[in-house]
Amino acid sequence: MTSPNGGAVRTAATVPHPGAGPAAARPLAIEAVDLVKTYQVKGGSEPVRALDGLSIGVEPGIVFGLLGPNGAGKSTTVKILTTLAAADSGRATVAGRDIAADPALVRRAIGVVAQRSGADPVATGRENLLLQGRLYGMRGAELGRRADELLDRFDLTDAAKRQVKTYSGGMQRRLDVALGLVHRPEVLFLDEPTTGLDPEARTAMWEEIGRLAGDDGLTILLTTHYLEEADRLAARLAIVDRGRIVTEGTPDDLKGELHGDAVHAELVAAPADDALAVYEALGRVPGIREITVDGRRVSARADDGAAAVPAVLAALDQAGSPVAAVTVARPSLDDVYLRYAGRSFADAEGGSR
Ligand SMILES: Nc1ncnc2c1ncn2[C@@H]1O[C@H](COP(=O)(O)OP(=O)(O)OP(=O)(O)O)[C@@H](O)[C@H]1O
Secondary structure, three states: OEOOOOOEOOOOOEEEOOOOOOOOEEEOOEEEEEEEEEEOOOOOOOOEEEEEEEEEEEOOOOEEEEEOOOOOOHHHHHHHHOOOOOOOEEEEEEOOEEOOOOHHHHHHHEEEEOOOOOOOOOOEHHHHHHHHHHHOOOOHHHHHHHHHHHHHHOOOHHHOOOEHHHOOHHHHHHHHHHHHHOOOOOEEEEEOOOOOOOHHHHHHHHHHHHHHOOOOOOEEEEEEOOHHHHHHHOOEEEEEEOOEEEEEEOHHHHHHOOOOEEEEEEEOOOOOOOOHHHHHHHHOOOOEEEEEEEOOEEEEEEOOHHHHHHHHHHHHHHOOOOEEEEEEEOOOHHHHHHHHHOOOHHHHHHOOO
16 A cells, blocks of 8 residues: 555554454554664764663553653654654654655644743734634634633633733743644644643643643643652653653653652762672662662662661661761652663753763
8 A cells, every 4th residue: 555655554553442242453553663864963073862662652532751861852753753854764654644745634633832932922822722713724604613712711811812922931832732722633742741831730731731631632742850749640651761761651650660768868978899899788678679789879769668777777888888868768760761761860860871
């Protein structure tokens, strides 16, 4: 089978329909296979490999989180899946259409809320929605009704006739999401929707996104570098590190893989000898496993964290690395990230790729 431009048309992969018989299957809303993307940097010798064989499969009707630190490759993935950039290699389908063979069909089927607002600041909120609808061929009373419905839904009715430049950050972001939904897309891309919002506006946006997830059939791909956001909103999530997916599952499954408690110790000083003495000393403490030393930070898992603390403190002291502070916690997504990426989320955010 070939497409009008001669390229091969790929059929979308399918997933078993939950609760349906073994023969029933639904197409994936998003499928990306082995995406690679490099950027040539002006004046730089080495090209940046933003995506290094990234693959995801997103079932329809869910919020799927792409979680990763700054520079992990989330925005590049969104740009490729929304046809704004081409991959060097690999393939993908969105809403059942191949992004390379049928980019126009993909664009009609998706809504995109980019990191930077696309709204016209000197137009009103309602005018922005009408303009966006017209771009998708919507007209007349139907478009007016859709704009009013979205203004109401995103709590913007009172501000509908105000210029967008007078909106608060939270109101602008809500309008951005409304703009992405005007033409009733099948798949909505939200690229870091709450970055830059104050905590109150962030919570309000989380509630909105949570409600959207219940909309009939809408699939949402959400990128975020907030662990809490992914935990709260995503039915499934994939953790991205250095352009690859390092693990994928429901937030609870991912945390559940980590049995026992996370023990984090802050050493008085970073160990000098490649931390060998620290690894050896902790390795001898019963019930302690998965030890990671990262500068002054030591992390490990323990079946009973609180009970293990005295032995951990004593072992580190004897190894010549006294402890300044220690915490015990239930596994978090940060622990999941540490396990798969080998460094803490905070370090990955601040560090180089
Ligand atoms: N146009 C570009 N030219 C050169 N390098 C780029 C370009 N766009 C992205 N990169 C690089 O590619 C890598 C991935 O960037 P990307 O924006 O996809 O990451 P991200 O996970 O979305 O991060 P952020 O949260 O900061 O947006 C980074 O190293 C980035 O510096």
